[in-house]
Amino acid sequence: MTLMEVELDEEPLAGGNVSAGVVRVGDTVRRPAGPWTPAVHALLDHLRSVGFRAAPRPLGLDEQGREVLTFVPGTTVWPDHFDLMDGMESAKRVARLICEFHDAVQGFTPPPDACWQALIPPDARDIIAHHDLAPWNLVAGDDGAWVFIDWDTAGPGSRLWDLAHACQSFIPLSADPAWQRADAADRLVVFADAYGLEEGQRRALVPLLGKRARAMHDFLQAQAAAGNQPWKTLWRQGHGDTWRNNADYIEDRQELWERALLDT
Incomplete structure (x- = not known):
């Protein structure tokens, strides 16, 4: 049309x-x-x-x-309004919103000739995922509603792959001291509880947290090496280092995340 x-x-x-x-x-x-x-x-x-x-x-x-x-109409949460994510209620709200999306998309049958802009290979393919559920794609609407934008890289993926990226970016799980949170493990539990993850899903999510962050680094590295924009510029600006450091930070604390999620 x-x-x-x-x-x-x-x-x-x-x-x-x-x-x-x-x-x-x-x-x-x-x-x-x-x-x-x-x-x-x-x-x-x-x-x-x-x-x-x-x-x-x-x-x-x-x-x-x-x-x-x-x-x-509204404000994009990242970076100037990330304080909207400070409280536990905000973590619950965004996790529930993601779950609502995943439940809603469960019954979607893509067109037979569907073509997707696949940037990063997912861990599995059980839904059509957003692939970038993050503060830079969340608008806090003037009417109080929250809306996810930038769906152009949606495509086959999994609930947990989508959720791992959201956990890393919304909690956040960051190597940068300016963004690190002493209550990161508690916020991860709140996220998992609000989403409704079962024990098996919690176990499966833990290794995906670092894997998803490292996939961002690897993607930027490959695109920069090929000279593709805007990824080459982002790599030059240090975004690759950020994702690699975040992956290291997350993987170094994998036992912490697992203990918190499984209450062991």
Whole structure:
């Protein structure tokens, strides 16, 4: 579907690390489309049809061939509003929201010709995952609602792979002293409890915490070596070191996370 429309001013949108070409036009967002866009829009349509509202609504393509999504008025949590994540209630809320998404997507059947923008190979494929559930993709809406944005890298993955990335970024599990939390293990337990993880899932999640962070490092390293942007620039800016250090930090404390999650 291509939208016919009157001329409106375009406002470039910042945020995230790969927002080039993303603009606001009135109450919509326009961003470059790709082969994956029809599948992503089918996913978003499905989520809305089953009552999940924490995602933008797809509105087709505009006359320039860009995908069109509803604009969510509010503030992106990362980096200037990360204090919204300070309390345990916030950790519970985001974990429940992720669980609601995973439950909602369970009944989604992708189009037979679905093409996904797969960036990082997942550990397993039991759902269509978001693959970047993180503060830089969470908007705290002006109406009080929380909405996940940037669904363009959605694709086959698993609940725990999605959740491992969310734990690392929302708790956060960080090697940077400026972001480290003395209560990280407690927050991890709150996250797991709010999501509703069973014992077997908790055991399986622990090794994925470091593996998912290290996968980010490896992805950036490979893309930088190939000269692909914007990843080459992010690597040069030190993002690869950040993910490697986070992976080391998480893996060095694997027994701590396991004891906390299993109460042993």
